[in-house]
Amino acid sequence: MSRVGGIEAGGTKFVCAVGTHPDDLDVAEFPTTTPDETIHRTVEFFKQRPPVSAIGIGSFGPIDPNPGSATYGYITATPKLAWRNFDFAGAIRHALGVSVAFDTDVNTAALGESRWGAAQGLDTFLYMTVGTGIGGGSLVNGQLMHGLTHPEMGHIWVPHDWEKDPFKGCCPYHGDCLEGLANGSSFRARWGQPGESLPDDHPAWELEAHYLGYGLTNLICTLSPQKVVIGGGVMRRAQLYPMIQAKVAALLNGYAQVPEIVPPRLGARAGVSGAIALALSL
Amino acid sequence: MSRVGGIEAGGTKFVCAVGTHPDDLDVAEFPTTTPDETIHRTVEFFKQRPPVSAIGIGSFGPIDPNPGSATYGYITATPKLAWRNFDFAGAIRHALGVSVAFDTDVNTAALGESRWGAAQGLDTFLYMTVGTGIGGGSLVNGQLMHGLTHPEMGHIWVPHDWEKDPFKGCCPYHGDCLEGLANGSSFRARWGQPGESLPDDHPAWELEAHYLGYGLTNLICTLSPQKVVIGGGVMRRAQLYPMIQAKVAALLNGYAQVPEIVPPRLGARAGVSGAIALALSL
Numbered sequence: 365m366s367r368v369g370g371i372e373a374g375g376t377k378f379v380c381a382v383g384t385h386p387d388d389l390d391v392a393e394f395p396t397t398t399p400d401e402t403i404h405r406t407v408e409f410f411k412q413r414p415p416v417s418a419i420g421i422g423s424f425g426p427i428d429p430n431p432g433s434a435t436y437g438y439i440t441a442t443p444k445l446a447w448r449n450f451d452f453a454g455a456i457r458h459a460l461g462v463s464v465a466f467d468t469d470v471n472t473a474a475l476g477e478s479r480w481g482a483a484q485g486l487d488t489f490l491y492m493t494v495g496t497g498i499g500g501g502s503l504v505n506g507q508l509m510h511g512l513t514h515p516e517m518g519h520i521w522v523p524h525d526w527e528k529d530p531f532k533g534c535c536p537y538h539g540d541c542l543e544g545l546a547n548g549s550s551f552r553a554r555w556g557q558p559g560e561s562l563p564d565d566h567p568a569w570e571l572e573a574h575y576l577g578y579g580l581t582n583l584i585c586t587l588s589p590q591k592v593v594i595g596g597g598v599m600r601r602a603q604l605y606p607m608i609q610a611k612v613a614a615l616l617n618g619y620a621q622v623p624e625i626v627p628p629r630l631g632a633r634a635g636v637s638g639a640i641a642l643a644l645s646l
Numbered sequence: 647m648s649r650v651g652g653i654e655a656g657g658t659k660f661v662c663a664v665g666t667h668p669d670d671l672d673v674a675e676f677p678t679t680t681p682d683e684t685i686h687r688t689v690e691f692f693k694q695r696p697p698v699s700a701i702g703i704g705s706f707g708p709i710d711p712n713p714g715s716a717t718y719g720y721i722t723a724t725p726k727l728a729w730r731n732f733d734f735a736g737a738i739r740h741a742l743g744v745s746v747a748f749d750t751d752v753n754t755a756a757l758g759e760s761r762w763g764a765a766q767g768l769d770t771f772l773y774m775t776v777g778t779g780i781g782g783g784s785l786v787n788g789q790l791m792h793g794l795t796h797p798e799m800g801h802i803w804v805p806h807d808w809e810k811d812p813f814k815g816c817c818p819y820h821g822d823c824l825e826g827l828a829n830g831s832s833f834r835a836r837w838g839q840p841g842e843s844l845p846d847d848h849p850a851w852e853l854e855a856h857y858l859g860y861g862l863t864n865l866i867c868t869l870s871p872q873k874v875v876i877g878g879g880v881m882r883r884a885q886l887y888p889m890i891q892a893k894v895a896a897l898l899n900g901y902a903q904v905p906e907i908v909p910p911r912l913g914a915r916a917g918v919s920g921a922i923a924l925a926l927s928l
Contacts, residue, residue, distance in 0.1 A: 426902065441901065488793035504786045511770035511786070511870035516902050520864040521805050537901040582802040586868045588793035619723065619819040620708065620798050
């Protein structure tokens with residue numbers, strides 16, 4: 365199998381890799397700064413290695429993933445102003461003279477979990493990440509989802525009991541959407557300290573499972589996934605899995621089947637492995 | 647093109663048709679009573695007409711739409727007890743000796759709108775109906791969505807401000823899910839009279855657009871449809887379209903593109919036309 369390149373372009377760091385499989389990757393990572401500097405480091409990474417036939421990019425967004433569009437391969441309305449309207453796929457393609465496949469970070473991670481991870485053999489499943497942001501990617505009938513643009517599953521709305529939880533949410537666009545109520549930053553904003561420092565019996569975890577349970581129930585009712593794979597920094601607190609599973613079952617209340625909710629199998633290499641899978645799909 | 651059969655199996659009536667296109671259908675309809683009586687009338691309808699090569703069924707649900715399953719073609723956990731665990735596709739196949747395609751009523755209607763209606767040429771769009779129930783079907787990458795079972799988009803949860811709207815919702819499974827807050831029955835339960843009898847300036851319509859706006863925003867963030875086609879009895883109140891469009895735009899708040907939200911083009915024949923399209927897809 366030919367060696368390809370992968371770029372996991374996150375809002376805080378880039379992970380670049382060359383290889384054919386999650387287990388044989390030559391990887392480097394560095395912080396996301398300006399487009400000029402970050403793309404320069406990325407291009408240098410690939411130039412210092414034997415040429416690859418293609419590069420897959422899983423990017424923070426929003427992005428334009430539509431190959432028929434004039435701005436295909438661009439990062440679009442991101443709050444990171446230096447990156448807004450940046451031709452990411454074009455910059456890599458021109459600098460390295462390779463084919464480039466471009467998608468969202470979460471779609472890309474979903475593809476990796478589908479090829480090598482917890483969703484092998486499934487054609488319809490949901491991948492979700494709960495970290496600095498909340499995002500979801502899904503395979504439906506074996507294909508990644510795009511449409512008018514691409515899903516923004518973290519920004520769905522869920523019931524918010526203002527009396528029990530007066531926190532107004534921390535999404536700069538929507539306030540108390542799911543991301544605003546349940547992302548990694550919400551812990552410090554609501555409880556005065558980051559999630560990592562809160563004990564297992566702190567009420568923060570019950571509330572987190574409550575909101576993620578509502579969010580997943582909405583996504584399950586919409587997509588009917590065969591399985592839910594959910595990862596990201598917040599989900600390192602493993603007690604959340606059974607709590608969320610129970611919450612989803614209670615909310616669905618026997619009306620629809622409850623899919624299994626599991627961690628990603630590719631761990632910290634999920635994103636960049638997905639980018640490798642994306643390049644292999646070209 | 648060969649003549650095929652279509653069955654729109656609703657909770658209150660069945661619509662049967664034979665033809666090749668929405669404009670050439672030979673149609674009959676009758677009330678949904680017991681499975682024995684209703685299937686008998688359906689079979690008689692087809693026996694009295696020239697044989698067809700295939701029959702498509704768009705059924706109320708939940709159903710089992712998975713051809714690999716032992717209960718493929720069954721209605722499953724419906725609150726209509728006489729129909730629970732009824733082998734609908736099998737009954738039609740055995741009585742008439744034809745190929746049968748089986749899907750949800752909303753997936754089937756989506757297919758009809760895709761082939762002949764408001765969604766022609768689109769490969770990713772959302773069809774929604776707001777009537778006695780609320781349901782959604784979607785084409786993603788040109789294919790209908792199935793997974794663990796099938797979507798149940800009416801049963802997603804949306805923010806419910808109990809102070810402004812103390813109505814507890816009328817979904818027998820979930821109380822104040824979207825269907826419980828915004829289906830046709832919610833008008834009589836909340837306002838003491840059916841929606842049809844409420845004037846255009848009644849606050850019921852603002853509230854209806856509010857909930858449908860939240861629901862559609864969630865579905866749009868999850869599916870990224872190129873267009874939203876929304877019909878059903880409640881949507882006959884045409885003022886709802888611009889109200890919902892404005893609500894969705896306000897909720898997305900510039901973060902994601904707002905798709906056009908339009909009525910179905912096939913009107914009262916949407917369901918059975920979709921069933922014809924389903925049969926033609928065999």
